[in-house]
Amino acid sequence: MQNPIQLIGRATLGLFSEIGRLAVFAGRVKGAALTPRWYGGEILRQMVRIGFYSLPVVGLAAVFIGAALALNIYEGGSRYGAEQFVPSIVVLGITRELGVVITGLMLAGRVSAGIAAEIGAMRVTEQIDALETLSASRYRYLYAPRFIAALITLPVLVALADIIGVMGGWLVSVYGLDFDSTVYLRNTLDFVTTNDILAGLIKAVVFGGVIAIMGCYQGDRSQAGATGVGRAATLSMVGAAVLILAFNYVMSTLFVEIGL
Amino acid sequence: MTHPLLRLEGVEKTFGRNQVLRGVDIDVARGQSLVIIGGSGSGKSVMLKTALGLMTPDKGTIFFDGDDVTQATGKAREKMRARIGMLFQSGALFDSLTVWENVAFRLINSEGMRRKDAKERAIETLKKVRLGPDVGALYPAEISGGMQKRVSLARSIISEPDLIFFDEPTTGLDPITADAINDLILEMVRGLGAAAVTITHDMASARKIADEIAMLYEGQIIWRGPAKDVYASGNEYVDQFVNGRAEGPIQPAL
Numbered sequence: 001m002q003n004p005i006q007l008i009g010r011a012t013l014g015l016f017s018e019i020g021r022l023a024v025f026a027g028r029v030k031g032a033a034l035t036p037r038w039y040g041g042e043i044l045r046q047m048v049r050i051g052f053y054s055l056p057v058v059g060l061a062a063v064f065i066g067a068a069l070a071l072n073i074y075e076g077g078s079r080y081g082a083e084q085f086v087p088s089i090v091v092l093g094i095t096r097e098l099g100v101v102i103t104g105l106m107l108a109g110r111v112s113a114g115i116a117a118e119i120g121a122m123r124v125t126e127q128i129d130a131l132e133t134l135s136a137s138r139y140r141y142l143y144a145p146r147f148i149a150a151l152i153t154l155p156v157l158v159a160l161a162d163i164i165g166v167m168g169g170w171l172v173s174v175y176g177l178d179f180d181s182t183v184y185l186r187n188t189l190d191f192v193t194t195n196d197i198l199a200g201l202i203k204a205v206v207f208g209g210v211i212a213i214m215g216c217y218q219g220d221r222s223q224a225g226a227t228g229v230g231r232a233a234t235l236s237m238v239g240a241a242v243l244i245l246a247f248n249y250v251m252s253t254l255f256v257e258i259g260l
Numbered sequence: 261m262t263h264p265l266l267r268l269e270g271v272e273k274t275f276g277r278n279q280v281l282r283g284v285d286i287d288v289a290r291g292q293s294l295v296i297i298g299g300s301g302s303g304k305s306v307m308l309k310t311a312l313g314l315m316t317p318d319k320g321t322i323f324f325d326g327d328d329v330t331q332a333t334g335k336a337r338e339k340m341r342a343r344i345g346m347l348f349q350s351g352a353l354f355d356s357l358t359v360w361e362n363v364a365f366r367l368i369n370s371e372g373m374r375r376k377d378a379k380e381r382a383i384e385t386l387k388k389v390r391l392g393p394d395v396g397a398l399y400p401a402e403i404s405g406g407m408q409k410r411v412s413l414a415r416s417i418i419s420e421p422d423l424i425f426f427d428e429p430t431t432g433l434d435p436i437t438a439d440a441i442n443d444l445i446l447e448m449v450r451g452l453g454a455a456a457v458t459i460t461h462d463m464a465s466a467r468k469i470a471d472e473i474a475m476l477y478e479g480q481i482i483w484r485g486p487a488k489d490v491y492a493s494g495n496e497y498v499d500q501f502v503n504g505r506a507e508g509p510i511q512p513a514l
């Protein structure tokens with residue numbers, strides 16, 4: 001048996017080399033995304049797949065989160081007679097944190113795992129080798145389009161999630177908690193600032209990158225067989241979710257620091 | 261002295277503890293059809309993948325048309341790959357693209373040809389492998405294994421390469437379809453004047469398409485000679501393999 005120190009040492013080394021490999025991979029994808037040639041058709045196809053087909057899950061998640069948030073703030077606020085803050089806290093919570101985090105986490109499952117499974121299957125059926133022998137780089141043809149599409153579509157999805165989330169809070173407040181509809185909406189719009197929205201959208205771009213890169217990375221490394229592909233999907237989902245939460249915290253701290 | 265089109269010198273490749281290639285030396289001349297035989301898992305596919313640069317050998321050198329391409333990257337690698345076609349063991353068709361888009365992939369995505377022109381060329385090439393234009397619109401999952409092999413063959417020859425690799429082109433096909441594939445390979449190779457390296461365990465296929473046959477065993481080329489001599493090689497390993505006997509110096513991989 002290994003002693004605990006060895007075990008911890010090995011795990012730490014493993015973690016650092018994994019981070020290193022991921023960083024090198026991300027650098028290559030970024031390089032391919034920033035230089036010609038671009039496969040426009042592929043980028044469009046991925047935008048539809050990542051963006052358009054994610055609308056239902058993102059919308060549903062946002063409406064429920066907004067509704068639950070309004071309910072809880074009302075309950076908590078009423079202890080201090082502060083019910084009137086429901087609209088402002090809902091819109092702040094949604095735009096800065098919940099809209100973007102929920103969208104990111106849903107897409108870590110739907111999109112990142114999907115990309116990993118797809119690329120993994122292409123890897124084990126030699127389609128990636130075939131691509132390279134046909135003189136098309138997998139970074140340019142497969143990974144960069146997914147990366148670019150995620151960077152573009154995530155902010156759009158998050159903007160929609162913000163609106164739908166606020167509507168969820170409004171629904172509960174107006175139909176369940178006796179708020180006046182016009183007053184609720186006016187309070188929301190008066191309170192929210194461009195910075196609140198911007199903070200969420202900047203996070204969205206970063207999360208989009210994380211989701212695409214994690215999916216491509218795990219798929220690219222996928223081992224042969226159905227278990228290998230399944231494992232790639234799981235690893236990418238878990239990895240993307242953890243990175244999203246960690247980056248979210250770091251960025252929130254940073255935004256507070258610089259007053260965004 | 262003219263150099264061979266492809267030449268592998270002392271190529272070694274190890275995965276973990278699994279020493280797959282242990283110093284492979286082999287060369288292929290222009291227009292020559294070389295068949296490589298060897299047991300399952302003996303490293304035949306790995307050998308082709310190192311030659312193509314899909315895997316980097318641990319040791320040894322690969323020359324293509326006289327140039328050392330072992331570590332080639334970017335433009336040099338692309339220039340080499342533009343002259344080589346590869347038929348993968350699994351077919352490796354892109355399942356998100358239609359048959360004609362698969363066949364025309366190199367033209368559209370590497371050579372920048374217009375889709376309309378590329379489609380015409382793809383349909384023409386499909387005709388060479390006896391597939392009608394209606395097949396072009398289908399997806400790979402919608403056609404049989406034999407048809408997939410033919411599509412893959414069409415994809416590997418569309419830009420008229422100087423060298424084509426065929427990795428087990430007839431494995432998994434019924435004998436009649438397999439023989440049709442053999443005929444197509446002969447036709448393509450003769451028609452293009454291309455060199456071919458074909459991996460197979462199918463001796464009927466080997467004798468039909470080979471000028472020369474070589475055998476890979478324990479990571480090295482242990483015999484090479486004209487196709488007609490393969491049954492009188494005087495090598496007990498080759499004898500056992502070509503006659504398909506369980507008894508002999510080679511242990512069956514069970």
Ligand SMILES: Nc1ncnc2c1ncn2[C@@H]1O[C@H](COP(=O)(O)OP(=O)(O)O)[C@@H](O)[C@H]1O
Binds near residue numbers: 303
């Ligand atoms: N990417 C890889 N990683 C690890 N081992 C591999 C890889 N590719 C092939 N191998 C191993 O190399 C050996 C030879 O494989 P291969 O060349 O596919 O055999 P074959 O002669 O049947 O084509 C096998 O033991 C296989 O497990």
Ligand SMILES: [Mg+2]
Binds near residue numbers: 304305306349427428
């Ligand atoms: Mg093989």
